[in-house]
Amino acid sequence: MSKVKKRVRPTKEQAQEFNRRLDAVIDAGHTNNLYCDCEVCRALAEQAKLMGYRTDSTIKRPSEKWDRRKQVYERKRQIDAAKMANLAGQGLTSAEIGEKMHRSKGYISKLAKEFDIKIFTKKER
Template sequence: MVAKAKRIKPTKEQAQELNRRLDAVVDAGHISNLYCDCEVCQALAEQAELMGYREDSAIKRPSDKWERRKQTYDRIHQIDAVKMANLAGQGLTSAEMSEKMHRSKSYINKLARKFDIKIFTKKRGRKPCH
């Protein structure tokens, strides 16, 4: 087992340099691109490695595994949303749907918001005496 070097606190100049490079990346508009290999993003990665925030400055391409995994989850969510829409049409509440579909109530509510499915709620309060 290799002992990992303890990260030392960066100097004020190093922190300013990192912030300057981070601002350059934001100005370039590469905020959401995790695997950008442009000159600005590469400089930020090298500065982060120098300060001990990263292990290596080489930006690697993502594997297709994560894309396949995302597609699988999206497909499962679509199938569950169709089942939820059918059950909602029958007038079931989210708790009853979660029991029938063997999913958690929070998952049901999250999908209902994502796919804009209207789930009915049971009326609470006193029952009429007549």
């Protein structure tokens, strides 16, 4: 059985230095930027590695996979909006549109608001 390396508790000076660098990152306003490569954020990453909080100090860039997924999602919504506008033009209600498109009524309502599509509430005979 392999032994797990135990993390050593940081000294008081190391903890103070870490908190000082963390305050500098917050003052710079980089709290929501996970992949920042500025000098202040790199110093914090180095300090975190030194204290054993991180396994590597390099800040990795996000993969292109998430951008691609967002583009695919937006494209599907646009296609759904076009289909929905076509069905709404035929006089169908939101429940009937959802049934034909295999989507929920809430999703149909949300898309109708976003793309300003008028859907009839009751079917006119």
